[in-house]
Amino acid sequence: MKSNAFDRLRKLLSRDSERGLMxxxxxxxxxLVVFVLVWWALSSIFPSEYFPSPYKVGVALxxxxxxxxxxTGVTMWQHMSKSLVRFLWGFALAFVIALPLGLLMGFxxxxxxxxxxxxxxxxxxxxxxxxxxxxxxxxxxxxxVMPVLLGVFFPxxxxxxxxxxxxxxxxxDVAKTQGADRLTLFKKVILPSAIPYLMTGIRIGLxxxxxxxxxxxxxxxxxGGVGLYxxxxxxxxxxxxxxxxxxxxxxxxxxxxxxxxxxxxxxSKWMGMK
Amino acid sequence: MFLVVAIVVIGIAAAGCLGPSEKTEKVVYWVTIAPxxxxxxxxxxxxxxxxxxxxxxxxxxxxxxxxxxxxxxxVWPNHPCCVVAADKSxxxxxPNLVMRVLKAHIExxxxxxxxxxxxxxxxxxxxxxxxxxxSNRNDSVVAAAMGHMTLDYRMNEQFSAGLKxxxxxxxxxxxxxxxxLSARGYSSVNDFxxxxxxxxxxxxxxxxxxxxxxxxxxxxxYLTGDLHQFARVVAENRTVGGGQxxxxxxxxxxxxxxxxxxxxxxxxxxxxxxxxxxxxxLGSPPAILFHxxxxxxxxxxxxxxxxxxxxxxxxxxxNYEDLEGKAVATPGPSSIQHLLFLKVAEDHGFTVKLKPx
Numbered sequence: 001m002k003s004n005a006f007d008r009l010r011k012l013l014s015r016d017s018e019r020g021l022m023x024x025x026x027x028x029x030x031x032l033v034v035f036v037l038v039w040w041a042l043s044s045i046f047p048s049e050y051f052p053s054p055y056k057v058g059v060a061l062x063x064x065x066x067x068x069x070x071x072t073g074v075t076m077w078q079h080m081s082k083s084l085v086r087f088l089w090g091f092a093l094a095f096v097i098a099l100p101l102g103l104l105m106g107f108x109x110x111x112x113x114x115x116x117x118x119x120x121x122x123x124x125x126x127x128x129x130x131x132x133x134x135x136x137x138x139x140x141x142x143x144x145v146m147p148v149l150l151g152v153f154f155p156x157x158x159x160x161x162x163x164x165x166x167x168x169x170x171x172x173d174v175a176k177t178q179g180a181d182r183l184t185l186f187k188k189v190i191l192p193s194a195i196p197y198l199m200t201g202i203r204i205g206l207x208x209x210x211x212x213x214x215x216x217x218x219x220x221x222x223x224g225g226v227g228l229y230x231x232x233x234x235x236x237x238x239x240x241x242x243x244x245x246x247x248x249x250x251x252x253x254x255x256x257x258x259x260x261x262x263x264x265x266x267x268s269k270w271m272g273m274k
Numbered sequence: 275m276f277l278v279v280a281i282v283v284i285g286i287a288a289a290g291c292l293g294p295s296e297k298t299e300k301v302v303y304w305v306t307i308a309p310x311x312x313x314x315x316x317x318x319x320x321x322x323x324x325x326x327x328x329x330x331x332x333x334x335x336x337x338x339x340x341x342x343x344x345x346x347x348x349v350w351p352n353h354p355c356c357v358v359a360a361d362k363s364x365x366x367x368x369p370n371l372v373m374r375v376l377k378a379h380i381e382x383x384x385x386x387x388x389x390x391x392x393x394x395x396x397x398x399x400x401x402x403x404x405x406x407x408x409s410n411r412n413d414s415v416v417a418a419a420m421g422h423m424t425l426d427y428r429m430n431e432q433f434s435a436g437l438k439x440x441x442x443x444x445x446x447x448x449x450x451x452x453x454x455l456s457a458r459g460y461s462s463v464n465d466f467x468x469x470x471x472x473x474x475x476x477x478x479x480x481x482x483x484x485x486x487x488x489x490x491x492x493x494x495x496y497l498t499g500d501l502h503q504f505a506r507v508v509a510e511n512r513t514v515g516g517g518q519x520x521x522x523x524x525x526x527x528x529x530x531x532x533x534x535x536x537x538x539x540x541x542x543x544x545x546x547x548x549x550x551x552x553x554x555x556l557g558s559p560p561a562i563l564f565h566x567x568x569x570x571x572x573x574x575x576x577x578x579x580x581x582x583x584x585x586x587x588x589x590x591x592x593n594y595e596d597l598e599g600k601a602v603a604t605p606g607p608s609s610i611q612h613l614l615f616l617k618v619a620e621d622h623g624f625t626v627k628l629k630p631x
Contacts, residue, residue, distance in 0.1 A: 223631045
């Protein structure tokens with residue numbers, strides 16, 4: 001056991017691997033430096049009041065975490081926590097609905113023929129178009145959650161359906177000749193095959209979900225939210241603080257994508273894909 | 275890596291649940307909800323009150339969904355509310371067009387005053403029809419709203435004093451940093467108001483005569499469904515102007531930068547910043563906030579209305595004491611309605627906090 005772990009560690013630290021990691025880290029570093037330099041250059045070209053420099057945004061960012069903003073009376077920590085809770089609710093609900101529905105639509109032609117027209121009607125509608133409606137129908141707590149649900153729902157659903165339909169027919173034939181019934185076929189062949197597609201759908205949905213939460217919180221946000229913060233700062237003309245809110249959203253987006261990446265790796269490993 | 279990320283996520287989510295004890299405080303909560311949505315939020319019980327402008331106050335009153343706790347005019351008699359602002363460089367390069375727009379604004383105000391003074395007349399009926407169509411409310415709501423606000427283009431000492439009070443309050447609250455005054459070239463709040471309010475265009479506007487030709491185009495921004503800006507709506511009506519709008523009558527063709535109007539004054543000030551609007555009708559607070567905070571180069575050239583906002587509450591709330599622990603919706607921190615809420619909360623000993631959940 002110890003020997004295996006040692007071997008893995010040695011492999012990880014092998015020269016090639018180390019060189020690859022260093023190269024990746026260097027590229028990421030250069031990319032970030034270029035990004036900040038371009039931002040700095042643009043902020044000196046455009047009016048700095050509306051396009052604050054990275055330094056100004058950094059100062060605003062630190063201040064937003066240290067002190068309650070005078071408009072909403074709470075710190076960025078609370079705004080982040082509220083947004084995160086809404087986001088997680090929306091994501092969880094979308095996942096719980098989209099996964100089984102996608103599997104069913106991919107597996108059964110009847111369900112697909114029934115569901116696809118409805119899905120295709122609703123899919124092109126931007127989730128934010130529903131925001132005022134949701135606010136009235138489901139209230140101020142679930143109102144901002146619902147656009148996130150929609151934003152995550154369709155990418156997950158589409159990818160799961162596609163994943164199920166992309167199962168190698170050879171695998172299905174082999175399973176059938178081995179006597180697998182429909183349930184076994186579903187559990188042992190189709191579901192595992194759909195997982196990578198599901199993970200892709202989740203990654204896409206996470207990005208869309210954050211876009212939706214920000215816009216939804218601009219309509220109503222009990223307890224605050226980063227979307228509300230960005231909206232308020234834009235309404236009072238504090239652009240450096242507005243950009244600080246945008247940086248926070250970017251960080252939260254990266255955070256959640258990292259989590260999904262971790263889960264994807266664990267699932268892949270568990271299923272013997274990697 | 276995952277452990278670190280998980281700890282961060284849980285920590286952030288938990289942060290919102292932790293806070294100091296509120297046992298000894300007399301707290302009233304607020305949340306941002308657009309005036310058009312406040313009525314349904316009160317009906318649903320999501321909030322216990324709202325601070326709104328017309329026609330939404332009258333809509334709730336006539337609908338029986340709320341009662342007025344206090345009118346803004348009772349808190350700040352004759353306080354300024356909406357104004358007409360202009361891009362300063364546009365005003366300097368096109369003073370003639372600014373005066374022509376203001377002439378139409380003046381004429382619209384006079385027409386409204388005359389129509390309102392003659393109930394039962396054709397113009398009175400037309401006035402209510404125009405208001406109802408613009409605000410998507412019925413004639414009764416528009417008539418009630420007319421009785422709750424004062425439409426006036428003039429800018430007097432009281433107007434300037436009101437703007438000073440707003441600017442002082444924003445500085446006290448920290449919404450405007452004191453240093454911004456000097457950064458914009460003002461020595462004090464008095465100096466700011468004296469320079470930001472430019473009455474010269476209005477003073478010259480009354481002598482503008484009707485024009486047979488269109489002298490120029492003006493991109494004129496306004497707020498969606500806001501009856502405080504009724505004069506603009508009337509000035510755009512072709513029946514009032516005898517086949518042409520009042521703006522056209524005085525030689526101006528107005529262009530709508532955002533058909534349907536802007537949702538808030540911040541949007542209009544952003545349009546000014548992006549050179550998408552030449553003139554606009556908006557609340558005086560966002561005009562002050564954006565000019566001082568971001569240096570948006572505007573001036574105030576006329577008043578649109580005074581008073582006309584109210585704190586409207588669930589009928590079960592009888593007085594301010596009943597608001598303890600309750601939530602009140604405002605259009606947002608850049609609005610005059612939010613300032614009104616902060617003012618009355620302070621007057622009645624409340625600590626104001628964002629509604630937690």
